[in-house]
Amino acid sequence: MRSHYCGQLTAADIGSTVSLCGWVARRREHGASLAFVDLRDRTGVVQCVVDGSVDVRNEYVLRVTGVVSRRPAGNENAEIATGEVEITECQVEVLSAAEPPPIPLSDRIDVDENQRLRYRYLDLRRDRLQRNLRTRAKVNSVVRQSMEAQGFLEIETPMLIASTPEGARDFVVPSRLKPGSFYALPQSPQLFKQLSMVGGMDRYYQIARCLRDEDLRADRQFEFTQLDAEASFVSGDDVRRFITEAVLAAAEAVTGSRPAFLGDMTWLEAQERFGSDKPDVRFGMELIELTPLFTATEFNAFRAPCVKAVREPGGAGRTRKQLDEMTENAKRWGAKGLVWMRVEEGGTLNSPVAKFLSESELAAIVTATEAQPGDLLYLVADERSVVWHVLGLLRLQLGKPPVNEGGLNFLWVVDFPLFEGVDPETGGPIPAHHPFTMPHPEDIDSLGALGEPVPGSDVLLAARSQAYDLVLNGWELGSGSVRIHRGDVQQRVFELLGIGPEEQQRKFGFLLDAFRFGAPPHAGFAFGIDRLVALLSGEENIREVIAFPKTQSGLDPLTNAPSEIDQKQLNELGLRLLPKA
């Protein structure tokens, strides 16, 4: 039907007779004998000069046959790629008429997102999604090329798998042939990729769909896509090099230049400086350590395991109402309170708690924070992890730049803790990653050997793992680790976690079985394609880089999923619904 795409016509095509197919983007009438029709396809628009009697309206689908002509001098349009030319002597064939679209398709107008999702097939015609989905396709393509150039083999893993109680909530699928039993949809191909290492595949990768039944966010959908990888006989450094190469190649393909990589930052440094394990390093306002200043203070609230501050330059003008709101936020995030201090001319501190602090303590705060007149200081005193969390969130609220500012700041966060806390009920440690994560070589001895007493919680919580995260501008793009391939280490970790032989066998039996038959040392990683594409596209929300996303409550306004199913289907699956609460 078509000889050319609209957006690709140039002066070099002048004189050619072409056939174009596309949608009417806009029509400009100039009386009985002249009208301009902008015809749009995936590649762009081109202006067609038609008789005024041609009755076509916005979003009509046309086939136009005509001659590519140079526009009359002075009528070129530098705004569009085809602005030097136009199609004349047009024969217009209406392939499909169209009602006026319920949402404007111009990119100049913001449309309510619910409307956009309801008419997603129209929204997809808009430039924004056309561009973002092309970016996504480019990233997928380049990532594939990069992984394969590095010796990785694409292997597909099942979508219907066994449910495991660990981690995120599973989506489950009832079994028809075995009523009362359920498959789970994969949260990730984690176990299968490790099995493929035991299977001698050496280097596995997959652009894998993953599903987690957890509450949605700007950077989280039920369904998402990961570049998933695993390799044998490699170190964590090697894996990070593979992934770095793939990610930078993707970024370069999209932006045209290869961004710098900031290198490694330890988890502890990220927490101490940024109050987060996914630091946004595009702006300052780092957390400032004040704990040593108050070891002997009269002010009880500051005699805490940790006192840190964030300095907001020029923040002294904040109103009491704003400060009260911040205090409320801090409490909601888990702090007992938030202390604020205005820095006055001459460097004195104006604060509700100033009267409880000595002159030397106040002076020490000014010195440590390098506070300037007009600044505002925010202080939190609490357990160290609480101070990190609260000030980390406060820092983002005060200073986080828009997504498309500050360049691309890739970095690796390394040396994650092996355990993230102690279960208040069982007293056992809680794994920070998953139970197959290899402890850090410098800390493995502190964990003791199989059968020895469990070390104190201070020892356990200080133990690091060989887990690492890839972070970009405050977003966690992905994570990975070196896996445990030694049976004695794995047994000791299970012992520390309080997972007995029976539970091991029930939950991970097939993997442990596999490891008995010759498991290579292996390590892996996975990063979110949706998140990477969003950041490369300058989007705050991954819905903007997903063709058919769901709303925050998990609904699809286009198809009305999820929906009820027939009684017949329920019967077939051996299911009966509970009455609605």
Added chain:
RNA sequence: GGUCCCGUGGUGCAGUUUGGAGUGCACGCCGGCCUGUCAAGCCGGAGGCCGCGGGUUCAAAUCCCGUCGGGACCGCCA
């Protein structure tokens, strides 16, 4: 499970604080004019359950309660 914001012709907004006639803006739509526009322009017109339900009031888009839908976040996401 929780906090906050939003819901007004097809679309995007203003109006809500301080209750008084569906009042206004922009786009789109329909009709007319117009031979070089490109967000074309000019003239005219149509189009409303103010998300839904209840309450207060002489009177509710506006105040109160509930509910539905959308968004941001905390929890959650090994």
